[in-house]
Amino acid sequence: MTESRLVRQFAHALRHERERAGLTQQALAARAGLSQAAIARIERGDRLPSLTTAERLLTALDRQLRVEVEPLDSHLDAALDETAGVDLAERLDHLGLDRLLTALGDLPYVLTGSTAAVLQGAPIPVEAVEIAARWRDSPAFAAFLERTHAQRWNARWEEWGGVRHEPEEPGAHRWRTRHGELRARMVEELPAPIEVRLGGRTYPVEPLVQVEVTDRRAADLLRRHRQRLAADAAGGSAG
Incomplete structure (x- = not known):
């Protein structure tokens, strides 16, 4: 698993929203046009999706991506x-x-x-x-x-x-x-x-x-x- 804080945060958020929607990884993959294996890698924190892919995933969950910045540390x-x-x-x-x-x-x-x-x-x-x-x-x-x-x-x-x-x-x-x-x-x-x-x-x-x-x-x-x-x-x- 990567050490990136953003990877961990997105992995947690995606899994939380998928489970909130009552979807399996396979069902979300079908909605977003991705493979179940890709969803699993993202939720494990093995990879950070591109912004385009992140938007597709969240749109499939009736959610949208919001980007914010905060002071370092x-x-x-x-x-x-x-x-x-x-x-x-x-x-x-x-x-x-x-x-x-x-x-x-x-x-x-x-x-x-x-x-x-x-x-x-x-x-x-x-x-x-x-x-x-x-x-x-x-x-x-x-x-x-x-x-x-x-x-x-x-x-x-x-x-x-x-x-x-x-x-x-x-x-x-x-x-x-x-x-x-x-x-x-x-x-x-x-x-x-x-x-x-x-x-x-x-x-x-x-x-x-x-x-x-x-x-x-x-x-x-x-x-x-x-x-x-x-x-x-x-x-x-x-x-």
Whole structure:
């Protein structure tokens, strides 16, 4: 799947409007003069249609395309503003961080992504507990998923369940457990962690400088956070 935000947004919008209209992909394809395979690729986010094709698809759904512009990084600003002023302990409890890590038991892991960034003081949003886990530990990982009645994210249908939850099976490494959502980056070897102590517990986390290399969304949020800090500082100096 492409990393383009516009591709993801159009994919979500098209599927939402198709399902609202009660149409299958095949039925929409017939109306728009496209193949079902083309519709499936667009809804998966594998491709962004041309404007002409996008208009044909939406017209077939009795909808029209509207193009708007917004200041650069507005979506990042909105995400950062959502977490402003929220206590860190409250955010981590909402994630189920300690509950999930306790449930992992002896499974080797390192916290990564936005989870690692937050534990190192970065005030950015985090949607799930994110870890790195080794491929060779997949059997133990699968046993944990079984114990916690996990459902795996089905990227094709954008819902939980309907796919095998074992890490070695193809699909997004993202699960909903009874303790909270867990996302994994499966690796041959765990990244070298640093230890962060918080609330009487020590967490193995991926260093922030490495997070910015391995996690694009976290890197974008950290970049925008620094830009806002710099802008605020410049404004204060000017005043």
